[in-house]
Amino acid sequence: MKNVIEKYIRKEMFPHIWCPGCGNGIVLGALIRAIDSLGWEKDEVAMVSGIGCSSRITGYVDFNTMNTTHGRALPFATGIKMSNPKLKVIAVMGDGDCAAIGGNHFIHAARRNIDITAVIINNMIYGMTGGQYSPMTPTGKFGSTAPYGNIDQNFDLSALAASAGASYVARSSIYNPNQGTRFIKKALSKKGFSVVEIISDCPISYGRMNKLRTPVKMMEWIKSISVPKKTWEKLSVEEKKDKIPMGEFLDICIPEYTDKYKEVCAIAQEGGGNE
Amino acid sequence: MVTKKDNMKVYQNEETKIIVNEEWCKSCGICINYCPKKVLVANEKGYPVAEKIDDCIQCMLCELRCPDFAIRVENRKKVANYNMKDGSLED
Ligand SMILES: Cc1ncc(C[n+]2csc(CCOP(=O)(O)OP(=O)(O)O)c2C)c(N)n1
Ligand code: SF4
Ligand code: SF4
Ligand code: SF4
Numbered sequence: 001m002k003n004v005i006e007k008y009i010r011k012e013m014f015p016h017i018w019c020p021g022c023g024n025g026i027v028l029g030a031l032i033r034a035i036d037s038l039g040w041e042k043d044e045v046a047m048v049s050g051i052g053c054s055s056r057i058t059g060y061v062d063f064n065t066m067n068t069t070h071g072r073a074l075p076f077a078t079g080i081k082m083s084n085p086k087l088k089v090i091a092v093m094g095d096g097d098c099a100a101i102g103g104n105h106f107i108h109a110a111r112r113n114i115d116i117t118a119v120i121i122n123n124m125i126y127g128m129t130g131g132q133y134s135p136m137t138p139t140g141k142f143g144s145t146a147p148y149g150n151i152d153q154n155f156d157l158s159a160l161a162a163s164a165g166a167s168y169v170a171r172s173s174i175y176n177p178n179q180g181t182r183f184i185k186k187a188l189s190k191k192g193f194s195v196v197e198i199i200s201d202c203p204i205s206y207g208r209m210n211k212l213r214t215p216v217k218m219m220e221w222i223k224s225i226s227v228p229k230k231t232w233e234k235l236s237v238e239e240k241k242d243k244i245p246m247g248e249f250l251d252i253c254i255p256e257y258t259d260k261y262k263e264v265c266a267i268a269q270e271g272g273g274n275e
Numbered sequence: 276m277v278t279k280k281d282n283m284k285v286y287q288n289e290e291t292k293i294i295v296n297e298e299w300c301k302s303c304g305i306c307i308n309y310c311p312k313k314v315l316v317a318n319e320k321g322y323p324v325a326e327k328i329d330d331c332i333q334c335m336l337c338e339l340r341c342p343d344f345a346i347r348v349e350n351r352k353k354v355a356n357y358n359m360k361d362g363s364l365e366d
Binding site: 001003005009014015016018019020021022023024025026029030174175177178181214215216219 | 298299301302303304305308309335338339340341342343344345347348349
């Protein structure tokens, strides 16, 4: 295959820091292939991340990049998009980064429908800090802070994004990198808030505590819990347990935030308003 | 045929070229395990060796699933682009 990766990475930073078999690299590959297929210039793209293993992604790509604070990728991305709406803004987040500490930012970015693509690498755990459970850890699974099994319910992040007001929502996994790339491409092309959740692995923190210590075992598990959306809809409540639907959940056209803000500016400049 | 340049191990026959970057490979085993044609086997360090390169169907799955950009597959007759629709290759 044409070596598209080389064109976009900061080669001097490689080999990257992620553990053997960590899905972050697979998602990075899918992201790069999607961007390349759109033919965007590197300078047109701004990629923002927070804190976590997954958030280190911005250090490896040669776009405009920003590594911010934990959970705050979307506020920074919002600022970038508002000040320069021409930029293609991408926020890459871990499940902890996005759904725990950054949960409110996520909901409100979706509610505003601002033209940002959120890519969530969901390894269902806090990887970087040693396996504390996250809001995405499935009920009953183990974490360093859930040694007897997690009693929380986990979020359905895609359903959350769709109900909060996003324009495009899809879910795929590292087992299926073609599908992931295709969804990311669609999300990037979408005007509005677009979300692609990629189910990923963390053999070190998640795998170690859930008897899935090797990358291949983690992959096999992800494969076994993945169900296409159409099949999922036909399953009984009992059959849906421990399974995750994959596919596109939302693809709509609604007014976008920076466009609406431009209109407000025009009204204000003409002296309009509620007077 | 196997050649080595820097840390790149190159395996090739008339159709296919498989390039393994042994400096970047972390021996995770994903490419080896999921090759549908069992082209790849692990050497003593866990790096993939394209032992059955003649069986390779250039599905690119090893390249797409490698978390470390450490394995690449090229068609020696044409350099294909990635086709987003079905993951197949296009000119
Ligand atoms: C304000 C703040 N609180 C807590 C931390 C510690 N911390 C660093 S990364 C992280 C969780 C990362 O988990 P996730 O976002 O799922 O990413 P992963 O490492 O799994 O890719 C936490 C809690 C921090 N850096 N900053
Ligand atoms: S700790 Fe987990 S998420 Fe972090 S690099 Fe290692 S495998 Fe990846
Ligand atoms: S391209 Fe496909 S068949 Fe060839 S080595 Fe890679 S995974 Fe195996
Ligand atoms: S998938 Fe990549 S890192 Fe893993 S063994 Fe194969 S070449 Fe090495």
